[in-house]
Amino acid sequence: MEHAFTSLSSEDGIFLIETRFGIRKFCFLSDSSFRLYEPDSPISPCVQGAVPVREGVKASKDGSTYRFQYGKVVVEVDEELHIQVRVDGELVLDATQLSVTIQGGDFSLAEKEGHHTSRDSGAQHGLHILNDRPVYGLGERTGPLDKRGYFYTNWNTDDPSAHVDTFPSLYQSIPFVILFDPKATVGLFIDNTYRMDFDINKSDEHAVEVRYEKGCQDIYVFLGALPEVIKGYTALTGRNPLVPYWALGAQQCRWSYPSASKVDEVIKGYRDADMPLSCVYLDIDYMDAYKDFTVDASKFPNIATWLKQKEEDGIKIVPIIDAGVKAEEGYFLYDEGMEHGYFSTLNGETYHNEVWPGDSVFPAFIDERVQQWWANHIKEFLELGFAGIWNDMNEPASFRGPLPMDVDMGKGILHEQAHNIYGHSMVKAGAKGFEQANRRLFQLTRAGYAGTCRYSSTWAGDNQSIYDHLRLSLPQLMNMSLSGQAYIGVDLGGFGGDATPELLARWAVGGLLNPLYRNHSALGTKDQEPYLLPEPYKSAYRDALKLRYKIRPALYTELYLAETQGSIALRPMVYNYPEDSRTYNENTQVMYGRDLLLIPSLFPGQLCRAAYFPEDYVHIVTGKVYPKGDHLIDVGIGDIPLFLRKGAILAIEEGEELVLLASSKDAETLYYEDARDGLEYRKGEYSLIRYRLQDGKLITEPIHEGISPRHKNVIVRYL
Ligand code: MIG
Numbered sequence: 001m002e003h004a005f006t007s008l009s010s011e012d013g014i015f016l017i018e019t020r021f022g023i024r025k026f027c028f029l030s031d032s033s034f035r036l037y038e039p040d041s042p043i044s045p046c047v048q049g050a051v052p053v054r055e056g057v058k059a060s061k062d063g064s065t066y067r068f069q070y071g072k073v074v075v076e077v078d079e080e081l082h083i084q085v086r087v088d089g090e091l092v093l094d095a096t097q098l099s100v101t102i103q104g105g106d107f108s109l110a111e112k113e114g115h116h117t118s119r120d121s122g123a124q125h126g127l128h129i130l131n132d133r134p135v136y137g138l139g140e141r142t143g144p145l146d147k148r149g150y151f152y153t154n155w156n157t158d159d160p161s162a163h164v165d166t167f168p169s170l171y172q173s174i175p176f177v178i179l180f181d182p183k184a185t186v187g188l189f190i191d192n193t194y195r196m197d198f199d200i201n202k203s204d205e206h207a208v209e210v211r212y213e214k215g216c217q218d219i220y221v222f223l224g225a226l227p228e229v230i231k232g233y234t235a236l237t238g239r240n241p242l243v244p245y246w247a248l249g250a251q252q253c254r255w256s257y258p259s260a261s262k263v264d265e266v267i268k269g270y271r272d273a274d275m276p277l278s279c280v281y282l283d284i285d286y287m288d289a290y291k292d293f294t295v296d297a298s299k300f301p302n303i304a305t306w307l308k309q310k311e312e313d314g315i316k317i318v319p320i321i322d323a324g325v326k327a328e329e330g331y332f333l334y335d336e337g338m339e340h341g342y343f344s345t346l347n348g349e350t351y352h353n354e355v356w357p358g359d360s361v362f363p364a365f366i367d368e369r370v371q372q373w374w375a376n377h378i379k380e381f382l383e384l385g386f387a388g389i390w391n392d393m394n395e396p397a398s399f400r401g402p403l404p405m406d407v408d409m410g411k412g413i414l415h416e417q418a419h420n421i422y423g424h425s426m427v428k429a430g431a432k433g434f435e436q437a438n439r440r441l442f443q444l445t446r447a448g449y450a451g452t453c454r455y456s457s458t459w460a461g462d463n464q465s466i467y468d469h470l471r472l473s474l475p476q477l478m479n480m481s482l483s484g485q486a487y488i489g490v491d492l493g494g495f496g497g498d499a500t501p502e503l504l505a506r507w508a509v510g511g512l513l514n515p516l517y518r519n520h521s522a523l524g525t526k527d528q529e530p531y532l533l534p535e536p537y538k539s540a541y542r543d544a545l546k547l548r549y550k551i552r553p554a555l556y557t558e559l560y561l562a563e564t565q566g567s568i569a570l571r572p573m574v575y576n577y578p579e580d581s582r583t584y585n586e587n588t589q590v591m592y593g594r595d596l597l598l599i600p601s602l603f604p605g606q607l608c609r610a611a612y613f614p615e616d617y618v619h620i621v622t623g624k625v626y627p628k629g630d631h632l633i634d635v636g637i638g639d640i641p642l643f644l645r646k647g648a649i650l651a652i653e654e655g656e657e658l659v660l661l662a663s664s665k666d667a668e669t670l671y672y673e674d675a676r677d678g679l680e681y682r683k684g685e686y687s688l689i690r691y692r693l694q695d696g697k698l699i700t701e702p703i704h705e706g707i708s709p710r711h712k713n714v715i716v717r718y719l
Helices: 002-007 108-112 226-237 260-272 303-312 332-340 368-383 415-436 467-482 501-510 537-550 552-565
Strands: 015-019 022-030 033-037 058-062 065-070 073-078 083-087 090-098 125-130 135-137 150-154 176-179 185-190 196-200 207-212 218-224 279-282 316-322 352-355 358-361 389-392 443-445 457-459 590-592 596-598 608-613 617-619 629-634 642-645 649-654 657-662 667-674 686-694 697-705 713-718
Touching: 015 065, 015 073, 022 065, 022 073, 022 226, 033 073, 083 218, 090 207, 135 467, 176 207, 176 226, 185 226, 218 226, 260 279, 260 303, 303 316, 316 368, 332 368, 368 389, 368 415, 389 415, 415 443, 467 501, 467 590, 501 537, 537 552, 537 649, 552 590, 552 649, 552 667, 649 667, 649 686, 657 667, 657 686, 697 713
Parallel strands: 279 316, 316 389, 389 443, 443 457, 657 713
Antiparallel strands: 015 022, 022 033, 033 218, 058 065, 065 073, 073 083, 083 090, 090 125, 125 207, 135 176, 150 196, 176 185, 185 218, 196 207, 352 358, 590 596, 596 642, 608 629, 617 642, 649 657, 667 686, 686 697
């Protein structure tokens, strides 16, 4: 019926659809992605630049069904908002509109005693998506790699109790869900910053349900193989810029090193134990009365001079910055913010709550003016000699109950909408500070949303010194990586509680491929610096550290590729072996890039464990070959179960030499190098080289040569 097209304006590639739930807009972003959204969807803070729109889409209407075709993709949407997507004729997505209240029972009695119940947030809108495929993504979560059977909520939450499988939310909320199929994976990015629930094949065994009460419907769908889906998502929302090279070294943290002399002692502790170290963090006690952008001069006298000494000594210092600002007249930050109206308000008055400094106020980070003000302070702080910024408490966390939903966090955007992007906006401000200081970005943030990684990297918050959390770290980091975050890690050894020497040593191995390799521990816990370990744990930790240092070139190369090509660095096995169903929920083996496979011990007392090799691999340390299949491998204290794919080369650094560790006579690798800091790599000052062995003969294929080689020699060594 042609007249139905009166409301279809196709000139600019955007179509209007009338449905029972109101008007929707539709457009293709590429030949493998499209967007379906309410006309008044706000411009999302997570999307970088403008959303691309394709023209040349074939549109028609048949009865109550709209049909859009672009290349191999056909999207049908009917007036009931039933969405069906076909690629090459095969149905890959079948979703219907949800508009009911899902009723919970009265569970208050159970909840009184602190039991978790299945009460949901009473959400009324959303999507019901037929699904029997493995489900990945959703960023930082607890639970397994394949999320089927679990329930999650998007509401950034600071809960320091032990993160268990059933936690609905942690510090970050990324509404990106991947329905995996080896050939026809579907990625759904449901861009809504309000509270949102994800019921992953739980209530309905054959469906993913996304539910929300508020906010607009704004859905992006990415189609293709898993790598393409992630690449499409990160092209839209942004990628982690390459971190400086030092960030791949060992980092040490503690709440808190109380003084410059204590930090010096830690650095010496590492050196005396023959353990390399690149960075030490300053937790909240370096500040004067927990006031952001201040330094307590009684503990850190002449901070600028001291920072310069550390820099010359090869140690970077990164301070924490909290979201809450002390409400105290005479404190410059508070006075400036009050003078210009930069703090969040409630009913027109500055809103107060309590955080570390006591009575505190919260910058209205959603407002660009506030971001600019904050950026100036970050820049000044960096210019004092700090190497990066560690952003904390930006969910935002508060001690006197949660912030009311109607606190205005800038430009009239209320807490209920701003909550999940508060941390995002804080680090967006911080990133501006780095840009103004002309420095390569190095920020960590605890809270985040989709796209936050283009402003800041992430650590997974307050884990604990328990084996459960060593085990959790693998699927957690793998799903963060699948959700577009490249430079990620967890606190090695665990933050809360006391790590046993064995746990700490096992974590140093289990975290070997985590891009962020930081040991951190909470106030009041046992000292966790590795040089304090008794033998044989100390040697085991040292061996892991030394191997970690050697493989930095390989780690760095993948982070560069992640930024520029949209591949992922840390990987679940399924990313590399999509046809092998044994990898689909592999929670205990982790890969880095195409070629490195870590099969760590995750239990105390373990001497050997089962390992699955989807093709032939070679042990990095012993050179033993493991043919495709199942094996028992050694994972006692001192063993480092890291393997290189047969057919691959691992570029490692040994002093002034670049050693190409080869797994066979026919093998290859990509190798990236640049100045290792600064921003010149963006102007072409880098080299990307493919090293290839052909029957034992080395062939060097430069893909880009923008700097002179750093290493004196390149030598080949066989494993
Ligand atoms: O909840 O600044 O996750 O890494 O050491 C305490 C003190 C506040 C929480 C961070 C943790 C940090 C700690 N902070």
